[in-house]
Amino acid sequence: MTGSSATPILSVHGLCKVIRGITIVDDVSFSIPEGGSLAVVGESGSGKTTVARMITGLTRATSGSITLAGAERSAPTRSATERRARAREVQLVFQDPYSSLDPRYTAAQTIREALRMHGDEHDRARLNRRVIEIADMVGLSEKQLDSRPRMLSGGQRQRIAIARALAADARLVILDEPVAALDVSIQAQVLNLLDDIRRAVGTSYLFISHDLAVVRQVTDDIIVMRQGRIVERGRTAQVLQNPVDDYTKLLRDSVPQPGWRAKRSFTV
Amino acid sequence: MTTMTLTVESSAAARRRRPRASLLTWVSAAVIVGGVLLAILGPLLAPHDPDQTDIARAFFAPSADHLLGQDSQGRDILSRIMLGARSSMTGPLIVVLFAMSIGTVVALLAAWLGGWFDSGVSAVTDIMFGFPAIVLAVLAAAVFGPGLVGPTIALGFAYIPLTIRVLRSFMIRERAKDYVLTYEVQGLSGLLICARHLLPNVWPMVIAQGTLLFGYAMVDFAAISFLGLGVQPPASDWGVMVSTGQRGVLLGYPTESFVAGACIVAVVLAVNFLGERISEQNET
Amino acid sequence: MIMHSSTGAEPPAIQLENVAASVRVGDQWRAVLRDVSFVVAAGEALGIVGESGSGKSMTAKAIARLLPGRTRLTGTVRVGGLDVNTLSGRALRAHRSRVGFIFQDPKAHINPVRTIGDFMTESLVRTAGVRRREAMVRAARALGGVGVTSPERRLAQYPHELSGGLLQRVMIATVLLGEPEMILADEPTTALDVTTQSEVIAILDEMRRERNLALVFITHDLELASTVCDRTAVMYAGQIVETRASKDVHEGSRHPYTRALVGARPLLDHPQERLTVLPGRPIAPADAPAGCSFHTRCPYAKESCAEIEPELEEFDGGTVRCIRKHEIWSATTAVPR
Numbered sequence: 001m002t003g004s005s006a007t008p009i010l011s012v013h014g015l016c017k018v019i020r021g022i023t024i025v026d027d028v029s030f031s032i033p034e035g036g037s038l039a040v041v042g043e044s045g046s047g048k049t050t051v052a053r054m055i056t057g058l059t060r061a062t063s064g065s066i067t068l069a070g071a072e073r074s075a076p077t078r079s080a081t082e083r084r085a086r087a088r089e090v091q092l093v094f095q096d097p098y099s100s101l102d103p104r105y106t107a108a109q110t111i112r113e114a115l116r117m118h119g120d121e122h123d124r125a126r127l128n129r130r131v132i133e134i135a136d137m138v139g140l141s142e143k144q145l146d147s148r149p150r151m152l153s154g155g156q157r158q159r160i161a162i163a164r165a166l167a168a169d170a171r172l173v174i175l176d177e178p179v180a181a182l183d184v185s186i187q188a189q190v191l192n193l194l195d196d197i198r199r200a201v202g203t204s205y206l207f208i209s210h211d212l213a214v215v216r217q218v219t220d221d222i223i224v225m226r227q228g229r230i231v232e233r234g235r236t237a238q239v240l241q242n243p244v245d246d247y248t249k250l251l252r253d254s255v256p257q258p259g260w261r262a263k264r265s266f267t268v
Numbered sequence: 269m270t271t272m273t274l275t276v277e278s279s280a281a282a283r284r285r286r287p288r289a290s291l292l293t294w295v296s297a298a299v300i301v302g303g304v305l306l307a308i309l310g311p312l313l314a315p316h317d318p319d320q321t322d323i324a325r326a327f328f329a330p331s332a333d334h335l336l337g338q339d340s341q342g343r344d345i346l347s348r349i350m351l352g353a354r355s356s357m358t359g360p361l362i363v364v365l366f367a368m369s370i371g372t373v374v375a376l377l378a379a380w381l382g383g384w385f386d387s388g389v390s391a392v393t394d395i396m397f398g399f400p401a402i403v404l405a406v407l408a409a410a411v412f413g414p415g416l417v418g419p420t421i422a423l424g425f426a427y428i429p430l431t432i433r434v435l436r437s438f439m440i441r442e443r444a445k446d447y448v449l450t451y452e453v454q455g456l457s458g459l460l461i462c463a464r465h466l467l468p469n470v471w472p473m474v475i476a477q478g479t480l481l482f483g484y485a486m487v488d489f490a491a492i493s494f495l496g497l498g499v500q501p502p503a504s505d506w507g508v509m510v511s512t513g514q515r516g517v518l519l520g521y522p523t524e525s526f527v528a529g530a531c532i533v534a535v536v537l538a539v540n541f542l543g544e545r546i547s548e549q550n551e552t
Numbered sequence: 553m554i555m556h557s558s559t560g561a562e563p564p565a566i567q568l569e570n571v572a573a574s575v576r577v578g579d580q581w582r583a584v585l586r587d588v589s590f591v592v593a594a595g596e597a598l599g600i601v602g603e604s605g606s607g608k609s610m611t612a613k614a615i616a617r618l619l620p621g622r623t624r625l626t627g628t629v630r631v632g633g634l635d636v637n638t639l640s641g642r643a644l645r646a647h648r649s650r651v652g653f654i655f656q657d658p659k660a661h662i663n664p665v666r667t668i669g670d671f672m673t674e675s676l677v678r679t680a681g682v683r684r685r686e687a688m689v690r691a692a693r694a695l696g697g698v699g700v701t702s703p704e705r706r707l708a709q710y711p712h713e714l715s716g717g718l719l720q721r722v723m724i725a726t727v728l729l730g731e732p733e734m735i736l737a738d739e740p741t742t743a744l745d746v747t748t749q750s751e752v753i754a755i756l757d758e759m760r761r762e763r764n765l766a767l768v769f770i771t772h773d774l775e776l777a778s779t780v781c782d783r784t785a786v787m788y789a790g791q792i793v794e795t796r797a798s799k800d801v802h803e804g805s806r807h808p809y810t811r812a813l814v815g816a817r818p819l820l821d822h823p824q825e826r827l828t829v830l831p832g833r834p835i836a837p838a839d840a841p842a843g844c845s846f847h848t849r850c851p852y853a854k855e856s857c858a859e860i861e862p863e864l865e866e867f868d869g870g871t872v873r874c875i876r877k878h879e880i881w882s883a884t885t886a887v888p889r
Contacts, residue, residue, distance in 0.1 A: 043745035056453050084455025092453050100446035102465050117454055153833050161450075168454065183603035183834055184772060188816035188827040195826070210746055217818035217827065240820060254750035255820055256775040258802045262754035267699040268718050 015064035026228040037205040039215040042225035091165035095177035097157035114167035155186035299538035306353035314347035348504035356506040360485035371431025379439035396429035472547035479543025483536035563633030565766035571627035586790035597767040599777025602787035605836040652732035656739040658719035669707030694725035717748035734766035789845035790837025796870030
C-alpha cells in the first residue's frame with residue numbers, strides 16, 4: 001500500500017467468504033506495513049468483521065491467502081499450539097468492553113494470564129512486575145488492577161483488553177470498533193493511548209470502524225468496504241478528503257460536521 | 269453502536285445495595301442442616317426404635333413419650349421420621365449428583381464443540397425425553413426388585429436429558445461471548461478454557477439447576493415409593509409413610525401422612541430457595 | 553434564564569423549571585436529575601447532549617412522564633402549558649399522545665409477535681376509535697411519507713423481517729400518526745449505520761418542519777445535535793451546564809466541559825496531533841462532588857469551585873453554569889483548547 005520495501009506485517013490476497021451461497025467477503029486484498037495502521041471502514045453487512053475473524057483464524061476463508069509476519073496463515077488454526085503461535089502475531093480487541101473480559105477475573109489476573117500464556121516468564125515476582133508495567137502503559141491504576149470488570153467503566157475495561165493484547169506482545173492488533181461503545185471524553189483517552197502504544201512499541205493496527213472521524217485520527221491507510229467488496233483504498237487523509245467512489249462520498253457526507261444538513265436521498 | 273448508559277456504582281455502594289440474608293434464608297438453611305443431621309445421626313437421635321411395633325397403641329395421639337404420636341402399627345412416628353430422612357434424601361442426592369455430572373459434561377462439550385456433536389446430543393436427548401421417569405422406574409423395579417437401587421438408577425437416567433437441555437442453552441450463550449473467543453484466539457486449549465473460564469461462569473446456573481432437580485427427585489422418589497415400586501414398607505421412608513399413612517387419613521388419624529408429606533415439602537422448598545439465593549449471589 | 557422570547561399568550565411547547573429527580577434504589581434515593589431548566593417553543597428543535605449519567609434520557613422521560621417506578625420529582629414540567637405531574641387518567645393519556653416518543657432501539661419497543669400494521673394502527677383503533685381499514689390506509693400513507701416503498705407489504709410484515717433503519721422509520725411514522733405536538737427522540741439513530749442515520753435525521757427534520765413540531769433531540773453526539781437542532785443544551789451530572797445556539801457551539805461554547813467535548817472529538821477535516829483529553833470519567837448525579845459538579849475534571853478549577861455551586865446564567869449569547877466564566881474568557885483572546 002504505502003511504499004515500504006520491508007515485509008508487510010499482514011498481507012491478504014483474494015480473500016473470500018461464502019456462507020450458504022451468500023458471498024460475505026468478495027475478493028479482498030490489502031496489506032499493512034510493519035508499524036502501520038490500516039482502517040477498514042464499512043457499515044453493517046460490509047463484511048469487515050468477517051475479514052477480521054478470518055485473519056485471527058476464528059473462521060475459515062472460502063478462498064484466498066493470508067500472510068502474517070511473512071508466514072502463511074490462510075488456514076484457520078487447528079490446535080491450541082497453532083493458535084498460541086498465531087496469538088503472538090495477531091490479537092483482537094472487541095467492541096463490547098464488557099463481554100470481552102472474563103467477569104470473574106480481576107484486571108491483574110486477566111493480564112497475568114495473558115503474560116503466562118505468551119511469555120516464558122514463570123517467576124511470580126517478575127510476572128507481577130510486568131503486569132504493573134503494562135497496566136501503567138495503558139493507564140490502569142493499582143486499584144483498578146485489583147477490580148473485576150463489573151466495577152470498572154467501559155473505558156477502563158477497554159484498557160484491560162488493550163493491555164491483554166500488549167501482554168501477548170502481538171505484532172498486529174485488530175481492533176473491532178474499540179471505542180464505539182465509549183463516552184466521547186473516554187474515546188479520546190483511548191484513542192490517544194492507542195496512538196502512544198503504536199509509537200512506543202511499534203505495533204501495527206487493523207482498525208475496523210464505521211466512524212470516519214475516529215479513523216481519520218488514528219490511521220494512515222484506509223480501505224472502504226461495501227457488501228463484501230473493497231470500493232476504495234488509499235491514504236486515509238487523501239481518501240476522506242477527496243473520495244472518488246460514490247459510496248465513500250455518501251459515507252463522508254453522512255458524517256455530521258459543522259454546517260452539515262441531512263438530506264433525504266433514498267427510499268427503502 | 270450503543271453508548272453505555274449505566275453508571276457504574278462504587279463497590280461500596282453495590283455492597284450496600286445487596287439485600288442482607290433474610291429470615292427465609294436462615295430458615296431454609298436450618299431446615300437443610302436439620303435434614304442432613306437427621307440423615308446422618310437419625311438412628312442415634314431417635315427416641316424409640318422406629319420398627320418397634322405396639323399394636324395396642326395404634327393411632328395414639330401425640331404424648332410426652334411419643335411427640336408425634338403413633339402410626340397404625342403403634343410405632344413412634346417421630347423416630348420413623350428421623351430415620352426416614354436418610355433414605356428420603358440419599359436417593360435424590362445420588363440421582364442429582366449423577367445426572368448433573370453427566371449433564372454438565374455433555375452440555376459443556378455440546379456447547380464447546382458445536383456442529384454435528386451438538387446436533388447429535390440434541391437428538392439423543394430428545395429420544396431420552398420420550399421415556400418418562402415413572403416408566404423407567406417400573407422397568408427398574410422389574411429388573412432390580414424393590415428398594416432404593418432401582419428408582420435411583422431410573423431417575424438418574426431420566427433426569428439426564430433435562431439437565432443437558434437446560435445447561436446447554438446457558439453454556440452456548442456463554443461460549444459465544446467475546447471473552448471466550450478471545451481465549452481461543454490466544455491459543456488457550458479448549459479444555460483449559462472450559463475448565464477455567466466457561467464452567468466457573470455458568471456454575472451459578474448449574475447449582476440452581478441442581479437444587480431444582482433435587483426437589484423433583486425427592487417428589488419423584490416419594491411418588492415411586494407411594495406406588496410401591498421403591499422402598500417397601502415397613503421401612504421408614506417419608507414417601508412410604510405418606511403411603512402407609514393413607515389408612516390413617518381415612519380413619520381420621522392423618523398425622524403420619526401429614527408429617528411425612530410436610531417434611532418432603534419443607535426440604536424441597538428449602539433446597540430450592542437456597543439454590544436460588546446462591547446463584548443470585550454469584551451473579552455477575 | 554429563558555432565552556427565547558415568547559410570542560404572545562401561546563405557552564411554549566415544553567417548559568422545564570428547576571427540575572430535579574431521584575429514583576429509589578434499594579433503600580436509598582439516588583439523584584438522577586439535579587437542576588434542569590429550559591424552554592422549547594413550537595417548531596423549535598433543542599438538542600440535549602451528554603455522556604453516561606448526565607441525565608439526558610431521564611429528562612426526556614420526565615417530560616413524557618415515563619420515569620421509572622418510584623421516582624421523586626421536584627420543579628415543574630410543563631407541556632403545552634399544563635403541569636405534567638398533575639395529570640392523571642384521561643388527561644395523562646391525552647398528554648402521552650401529545651408527546652411523540654422515539655426510542656433508541658426500535659426492536660425493543662415493537663411487539664415482535666404482531667405485524668407492523670397492527671403496531672401502527674393499534675393506538676388509532678383503540679383510543680381514537682378510527683376504523684381498522686381507515687387506520688391501515690393512514691398507516692400506509694405515513695409509511696410512504698417516511699420513504700418506505702410498498703407500504704402495504706410492509707404493514708403485513710413482522711418486526712424481525714425489517715432492518716434497524718427501516719424499523720426506526722416505522723417508529724417515526726407511527727409517532728407521527730398520533731398527530732403529536734412535539735417529539736422527544738432519545739438517541740434515535742445511535743444504533744444505526746451512519747448513512748441510515750443521516751436519512752432518518754433528514755426525515756425527522758422534514759416532518760418536524762412540515763408540522764411545526766417542537767423537537768427535543770437527545771444524543772451523546774455533539775456534532776449531530778448541533779447540526780440537527782436550532783439550540784444545543786449540554787448536560788453533566790444531572791444538570792444543564794450550557795445552552796447555546798447550535799451554530800455557535802463549536803467555536804463559541806463557554807463551559808469548560810463543552811469545550812472539552814468539542815476538543816475530544818476527532819474532526820474529519822482537521823485531525824489533531826493529539827486529542828484534548830479530560831482526566832477521569834463522567835460522574836453520576838448522585839456522586840457529584842460539593843460545589844461545581846465538574847470541578848474535579850476541569851482544567852480551570854480553582855479552590856472556590858469546590859465550595860460554590862454555580863447557577864446557570866446568561867453569558868455571551870447563551871447560558872453557562874460556571875463561576876469562573878468571566879475570568880476564563882476575558883483572559884484569553886483566542887478560543888482556548
